[in-house]
Amino acid sequence: MALFANTTVLLGKELRTEFRSRELLTTTVVFILVVIVLFSFTFDPSVGESRKFGPGLLWLSFLFAASLMLQPCFLREQNNDTLSALRLAVQDPFSIFLAKLSANTVFLLLTEVLMLPIFAILYNVHILAVFPQLVLVLFLGSLGVAIPGTAFSAISAQARMRELMLPLLLLPLLTPVLIASTEATSGLLAENPGLRIDWLGFLAGFDIVFLTALWLFGEYLLEE
């Protein structure tokens, strides 16, 4: 159980670093807010139209925000030269990824839950009755973004133009997540809201596939 012990310690470290400054969270929240406001100019945000386009634009803004937010995840370690120390400190390198991706999921989920009421007010959709189900969709979707996102953050940290490379690597790969979570969300925002179990299952499957891949190949991502 050294994996879990290590992971919890590292997760605590990640969360403490972020909540000390809250840099990442505040900038991401403002970014999503800007995107949501700008999107309102591209169509007429009446109730019907919002039901049709709202979920898609919400998830698109989450995806773009995530591709920016995941940037410093490994860059910070690289800039401070702490990655090799981190690797020596843990038994299984997978715990580094597990901690980082859990932290990223928490950050994403926090910003999304914060933005949801603002989105609902601005676009006239009702979320109160389906809030717990929405959080479930948000959780599975954010996990799906965070798993490959954390892995690719380690890849893009090695490249030039890394600020552009991460979205470029991540966004096409996240096509299934975008489709599944948009469909699940629009099912909940429809006139007769219903939980789309099939899409939730799909999201869970996506998470499992990439978590397994990360478990198998994670140690190679940490080579220097």
Add this chain to the structure above:
Amino acid sequence: MKNLDSVLAAYLAGWAIFFVYYISVSQRMSTLREEVERLKALLSKGSSK
């Protein structure tokens, strides 16, 4: 023979893509060959000194 021009266009476009790609590979190849020659000359000059 309706749409024959479309068929011809598709085959021509396919052929053109492969042709341009092959040309680009051989062009990159020849610049690299020149580079190899240059570097080899540079290295042999350096070692004779």
Add this chain to the structure above:
Amino acid sequence: MTKSIARAAVLFALIAATAYLAFNYAPIEKSMGVIQKIFYLHISCAFSAFVAFGTCFYANLRYVFTREPKADWLSVSAAEVGLAFISVVLVSGPIWAHPVWGIWWTWDARLTLTFVLGLLYLSYLLLRSMIEEPDKRALFSALFGIFAFLDVPLVYFSIRWWRTQHPQPVILGGPGSGLEPRMRVSYLLMWGALTGLLILLLSARYKLEALRASVEDLRREAEVR
């Protein structure tokens, strides 16, 4: 050099022969007419592209576990050649779709998958060009390639489940069991010719990558002096 020219000439003759067969020997399809002849090129190219990306995935895995530079050369060659084939698929598809469906493009599962696949391997090549150090470039791009390939079935199924809820334009089964014999001969020959082209392009690109690696070695040696 003469050997490669000879090989290219043989291949060119093969492709010319298949084109002749496709146009003159194979019958004209009843419901679609002459436009169906694009399929010979389109389907064979799609097949070659998938073979190329499969090769790339295999080479990526091989590199991660063995660290042979050769596996890296194979993976970059396969990705690039696969992209060339995918672009032929993406160009010939709309040329066929426009007269038949009346639209150039529809976001059908197979079309979208092809497009996303092309995008993924485009970012793979871009990533390679953004990492300087050869070992790092090989390792990290291989890891990205593995993740990207794992995504392919997920993309396909997500789009299929999603779009089946909407009405489709015409859905065409692949060249199924009821294929006319002369059509089958034309398909087989075209498929053979394009597989030959795949091998030719792959080997040319592979040689290029090997040469580039030796240039990088020479450059490093020159810098040391």
